[in-house]
Amino acid sequence: MKKRLLAMILAGALAVCALAGCGSKENGTGTDSASKEEGSPAQEQPAEGDTQMEAPEEETTTSGTTGGGDVTVRLAWLGSGQDKEALDACLQKFTDKTGIGVETVYIPGSWQEYFTKIQTMVAGGDYIDCVYVAIEGFEMFIDTGMAAPIDDWIAAHQEEYDAVAGDIDQNVIDKVTFDGKIYAIPEEWNNVVTHMNTNLLEEAGLSIPEADWTKEEFLEYCEKLTKEKEDGTKQYGVVVPGYYFGAEAWLYNNGAAYMNDDFTKSTINSPESVEVFQLMQDLIYKYGYAPVPQTGVDEIQLLIDGNVAMGFWGRWPTNNYNANGFRDVAVQYIPSFSTNQPIWGGGGIFTMNASKNPDAATSLACYIGSADFIREFMAAGAIPVLNSVAQDLVSELGYPQNNQIFWESASFAKAVHSPIQYPECVDIVDRAISEILVNQADVQSTLDAAAVEMDSCLMDNIE
Amino acid sequence: MKTMSVKTNKKPLSAFQKRKKADNLAGYLFLLPALIAFVLFIGGPMLLSLALSFFDYNLIQPLEFVGLKNLKRFIADPQVRIAFLNTLKFLVILVPIHCILGLLLAFAVSRVRSGRMRSVYRGVIYFPTIVTTSSVAIVWVYMFGTDTGVINYFLRQLGGSNVPWLTDKNVVYLTVALFSFWKFIGTAFLYYFIGLQNIPDVYYEAARIDGAGTRQIFLRITLPLLSPTIFFVVVTNMIGVFQIFDEPFIITGGGPGTATKTMSLYIYQIAFQQMKTGYGCTLAFSIFLVILMMTLLQFGGQKKWVTYDYE
Numbered sequence: 173m174k175k176r177l178l179a180m181i182l183a184g185a186l187a188v189c190a191l192a193g194c195g196s197k198e199n200g201t202g203t204d205s206a207s208k209e210e211g212s213p214a215q216e217q218p219a220e221g222d223t224q225m226e227a228p229e230e231e232t233t234t235s236g237t238t239g240g241g242d243v244t245v246r247l248a249w250l251g252s253g254q255d256k257e258a259l260d261a262c263l264q265k266f267t268d269k270t271g272i273g274v275e276t277v278y279i280p281g282s283w284q285e286y287f288t289k290i291q292t293m294v295a296g297g298d299y300i301d302c303v304y305v306a307i308e309g310f311e312m313f314i315d316t317g318m319a320a321p322i323d324d325w326i327a328a329h330q331e332e333y334d335a336v337a338g339d340i341d342q343n344v345i346d347k348v349t350f351d352g353k354i355y356a357i358p359e360e361w362n363n364v365v366t367h368m369n370t371n372l373l374e375e376a377g378l379s380i381p382e383a384d385w386t387k388e389e390f391l392e393y394c395e396k397l398t399k400e401k402e403d404g405t406k407q408y409g410v411v412v413p414g415y416y417f418g419a420e421a422w423l424y425n426n427g428a429a430y431m432n433d434d435f436t437k438s439t440i441n442s443p444e445s446v447e448v449f450q451l452m453q454d455l456i457y458k459y460g461y462a463p464v465p466q467t468g469v470d471e472i473q474l475l476i477d478g479n480v481a482m483g484f485w486g487r488w489p490t491n492n493y494n495a496n497g498f499r500d501v502a503v504q505y506i507p508s509f510s511t512n513q514p515i516w517g518g519g520g521i522f523t524m525n526a527s528k529n530p531d532a533a534t535s536l537a538c539y540i541g542s543a544d545f546i547r548e549f550m551a552a553g554a555i556p557v558l559n560s561v562a563q564d565l566v567s568e569l570g571y572p573q574n575n576q577i578f579w580e581s582a583s584f585a586k587a588v589h590s591p592i593q594y595p596e597c598v599d600i601v602d603r604a605i606s607e608i609l610v611n612q613a614d615v616q617s618t619l620d621a622a623a624v625e626m627d628s629c630l631m632d633n634i635e
Numbered sequence: 636m637k638t639m640s641v642k643t644n645k646k647p648l649s650a651f652q653k654r655k656k657a658d659n660l661a662g663y664l665f666l667l668p669a670l671i672a673f674v675l676f677i678g679g680p681m682l683l684s685l686a687l688s689f690f691d692y693n694l695i696q697p698l699e700f701v702g703l704k705n706l707k708r709f710i711a712d713p714q715v716r717i718a719f720l721n722t723l724k725f726l727v728i729l730v731p732i733h734c735i736l737g738l739l740l741a742f743a744v745s746r747v748r749s750g751r752m753r754s755v756y757r758g759v760i761y762f763p764t765i766v767t768t769s770s771v772a773i774v775w776v777y778m779f780g781t782d783t784g785v786i787n788y789f790l791r792q793l794g795g796s797n798v799p800w801l802t803d804k805n806v807v808y809l810t811v812a813l814f815s816f817w818k819f820i821g822t823a824f825l826y827y828f829i830g831l832q833n834i835p836d837v838y839y840e841a842a843r844i845d846g847a848g849t850r851q852i853f854l855r856i857t858l859p860l861l862s863p864t865i866f867f868v869v870v871t872n873m874i875g876v877f878q879i880f881d882e883p884f885i886i887t888g889g890g891p892g893t894a895t896k897t898m899s900l901y902i903y904q905i906a907f908q909q910m911k912t913g914y915g916c917t918l919a920f921s922i923f924l925v926i927l928m929m930t931l932l933q934f935g936g937q938k939k940w941v942t943y944d945y946e
Contacts (some may be wrong), residue, residue, distance in 0.1 A: 192922060217815045254874075285908075288907050288908065288910065291693070291694050291695055291910060293693060294694075294695060295695060314692060316696055317695065317696070318695060322654040402793055405783075406782065428717035463781070463782055464781060464799065464802040465802075466780065466781060466801050466802050467776060467801060467886070467887055467888045467890065468773070468776035468780070468801075469780055469783065474783075478784065479782065495878075520664065593909050595909040595910070596909055599904060599908070600911070603892060603893055605895075606890045606891050607891075607892040609891075610802050610890060610892060611687050611804050611805075611891050611892045611894070612892035613892065
């Protein structure tokens, strides 16, 4: 009888434990109010289950500053928090000036994973006041109602806003304006340019090409820069931009794009587009100038290590160059396949609709977009949207050679196509690129199929 | 009056019946925690998933009832066919690898005479299973690099040429199979090893006295008596491979092209990258139904070949 009683008590305890596991997350360490007040870093532990269905979860790190007042703003930031000391130091100045504390929530992963995490946080009632958002998320944040317009704040703080926005190209401001309402303070942007390992150029007897270099000149460079190395490995002339942003940069320079500018019809299978994708495929298989794109291979590292002579990225590889102490690099515009139309993509700080302190959040956004913040925080990486600061910071870094091309195209660069169906479009484009560049699929038929699929996605945009 | 007669006809419970009733109650109480956990974490979400498949939902905006729209999309979606086909390819490759090679490894290790060496082999084979898949998969991706990978480096040193481990739509299956064998064979191996320990020695002794060789012992004694374990390993492996996610997600990204895009990977893309939770649930429910059908078929077929009676 005693045994049975003990068994029943144990069973009851098990049931209680099982139910306790479903408790509210209010007191989770990551958002713990105590840790927020202390401004100490806190972590949410990732679920490390080994079940195959489980999507990989990553850690969310928090850090912050403590103000004298009651208001603390929660800011979402992409990354694992490796730069949190530098960011905290910059944000502390904002806190000192305004008395508003800032809790920064670092979310690691790709942009898509970052957006997903924010969506789930919002859906789960874990509020965020303001969010750093890249261009691919602009439409989604506004369409879902997660972002709030900041026109009222601008009207009340016109001088503060003008000090920032007055130094930004209208081209960039337009991208955060929807239906006449401004939704964000832009902070940084990137174009896509050709990065060149100058040691390899020198070995091949080549100099940095002219800004309007042609496809023929580009192929000549590729040929001269491709060779068999002494250890039996191959030095490739170029690595093709097999990613959405980079591939569209090539398309723009041939008068093509993934879709039309109002995002209602795909143009990925236009003759100009087919020509570009065919060139990419030929660079790998016909000429042998480029390696087959491969998951997990760091192409920027290939350039640093001298395994590839040219690649196509924005200014973000300067972080990798810094980390590797690599300085032998120059940049030039993408070859003019038929025209020279630089691309851009950027990011800014959005104030969330669910913000508990929208005014404080937008003030923080404006501070992050200001020269004071950018000068201190952004030595390398993306290009600041403030023209005066961009010119100073880019040249102050001292490399890559010819680095003025990073900022001089801000006024005439064309934004990468980023409709609300961006995740679907990226998936379609990535698959098409992989089929063409890895599986050697027929370019025209692959792009035709991609166009049909993309059209069905974009159909919702037709009014 | 009728009620009265029922009451009067009711016999008091005997001591045995009382005890049986109390035992039953205790049994149900023991089951209760598992039942609650099942309803909360498996049964409930499954029903919710079925219900969500009739809605459009992106976590932020309100649910929108769309009827059979997601089902129609499911039927017309070419990516579903690709993902199902790829999952079946993995099933055909990985289930035999795990089930057959795991058995052979377990049999070989069980025949090692030295107890210490048996422990060493057991540890070496099982060790990869306890390592987090994502961390080791990243290392394997570097090893499989075409131009910069260590495997191709050694192949070149031996006079061979680069193998496109991750950039050929056929070779990539071999790559995933190699990784999967290294990473997950330990689980099947362990089940088989334990199963082998449970087979009474008297059968082997009797067989040896009768002059049976190793092959005969394996075929006539080991296999039949191990059939419940084999059945368990086959069923769990099949379910696991139907849900295969880590390997294609980390090693191949579903590529090249769509060569290794599996159903689980597609569900992840739709539900967590594109935030189409409703359609994601439709896909998830479809794979659940397929797994259920296959498992029921296996349970039906097991009567013909699984032996539970040792005596």
